[in-house]
Amino acid sequence: MITLHQIKNILNDIRPESVEELAQQAAQLTRQQFGRAISLYGPLYLSNFCSSHCTYCGFHSQNKIQRIKLNPEQYRKEMQFIHAQGIRNILMLTGESYKHTPVTYLKEAALIASEYFQGIALEVHPMETTEYKELFTAGVDGIAVYQETYDRSRYAQVHLSGYKKDYDFRYATPRRAAEAGMRQISLGILLGLSDVATDVFALYEHLRDLEKSFPGVEYSVSFPRLRTVKTESLAVCDVDDVQFVKIIALTRLLFPRVGINLSTREEPQLRDHLLEIGITRMSAGSNTSVGGYTLLEEKEQDPQFDIKDERSVDEIIKLLKSKNFDPVFTDWRHIENSL
Numbered sequence: 606m607i608t609l610h611q612i613k614n615i616l617n618d619i620r621p622e623s624v625e626e627l628a629q630q631a632a633q634l635t636r637q638q639f640g641r642a643i644s645l646y647g648p649l650y651l652s653n654f655c656s657s658h659c660t661y662c663g664f665h666s667q668n669k670i671q672r673i674k675l676n677p678e679q680y681r682k683e684m685q686f687i688h689a690q691g692i693r694n695i696l697m698l699t700g701e702s703y704k705h706t707p708v709t710y711l712k713e714a715a716l717i718a719s720e721y722f723q724g725i726a727l728e729v730h731p732m733e734t735t736e737y738k739e740l741f742t743a744g745v746d747g748i749a750v751y752q753e754t755y756d757r758s759r760y761a762q763v764h765l766s767g768y769k770k771d772y773d774f775r776y777a778t779p780r781r782a783a784e785a786g787m788r789q790i791s792l793g794i795l796l797g798l799s800d801v802a803t804d805v806f807a808l809y810e811h812l813r814d815l816e817k818s819f820p821g822v823e824y825s826v827s828f829p830r831l832r833t834v835k836t837e838s839l840a841v842c843d844v845d846d847v848q849f850v851k852i853i854a855l856t857r858l859l860f861p862r863v864g865i866n867l868s869t870r871e872e873p874q875l876r877d878h879l880l881e882i883g884i885t886r887m888s889a890g891s892n893t894s895v896g897g898y899t900l901l902e903e904k905e906q907d908p909q910f911d912i913k914d915e916r917s918v919d920e921i922i923k924l925l926k927s928k929n930f931d932p933v934f935t936d937w938r939h940i941e942n943s944l
């Protein structure tokens with residue numbers, strides 16, 4: 606088991622050979638465990654109504670943006686667009702609003718999504734086990750819930766109001782999702798919100814604890830970076846590319862079987878490089894606005910965050926193939942979920 610002190614030493618070691626060595630070991634282990642397969646998924650924003658105020662997010666409740674919640678006809682159109690590009694795993698996202706996007710709404714979206722997609726995951730407000738069970742039987746296989754930071758005092762500073770303010774309820778969310786039968790659970794931290802080594806260490810502890818209790822679940826982790834700060838949010842530290850590469854590599858070395866996701870927040874060049882080291886899942890052709898694929902013009906859109914990699918699904922597939930990777934659209938064929 607790695608200590609916090611060791612993580613700090615690794616991240617602070619600026620010798621080029623240290624990152625190279627770590628990256629090479631991680632690359633080898635990734636190839637042994639995952640071959641050259643990279644799973645692709647598409648995000649679909651269903652709603653940007655949110656009752657929480659997180660200082661780093663454009664959807665927060667105090668922000669005067671156009672609030673939109675897609676109706677079934679609208680999200681079906683968005684799903685058809687994503688499906689037509691070849692994507693078969695979908696991640697459906699909302700702001701955190703129990704009022705605007707209750708379980709009934711999410712269930713209906715999941716049922717329609719199951720007409721088009723083999724894998725259906727949600728990144729929405731945390732729920733109770735019984736609610737996750739309802740979603741599971743409607744076809745949802747995966748839940749993404751990021752703690753953002755494990756530093757309680759920093760957590761309180763950046764989560765000002767709403768349900769997301771409740772640190773403990775959020776921390777226990779992956780456990781409730783696993784109890785409900787979810788096959789895939791994704792954890793994450795927003796790098797830059799607090800001390801990086803401490804957050805990475807706490808994420809590893811969280812993950813280990815879940816692995817012990819629910820060994821059958823397929824876990825993955827995400828490390829979005831908080832870098833551009835436009836409003837009142839404050840990044841405590843800027844995680845540079847070298848540190849970022851080290852975090853990916855270290856995660857692979859400590860958790861050989863865990864999936865590592867990479868979003869389109871990162872620049873194409875870095876995304877391509879990280880593919881070799883430890884990434885196993887990536888989004889492609891993404892849009893982070895509600896209705897962004899088919900319903901709204903670009904000037905009308907309010908994205909949750911800026912995308913750095915704007916390549917289409919086709920371009921990502923070509924890139925993967927040119928680097929001798931196998932793009933994977935279906936790593937799981939959907940069966941009827943029953944309890």
Ligand code: SF4
Pocket residue numbers: 655656657658659662663664665666699700701769
């Ligand atoms: S991070 Fe999630 S909960 Fe927080 S403001 Fe954004 S959408 Fe709402």
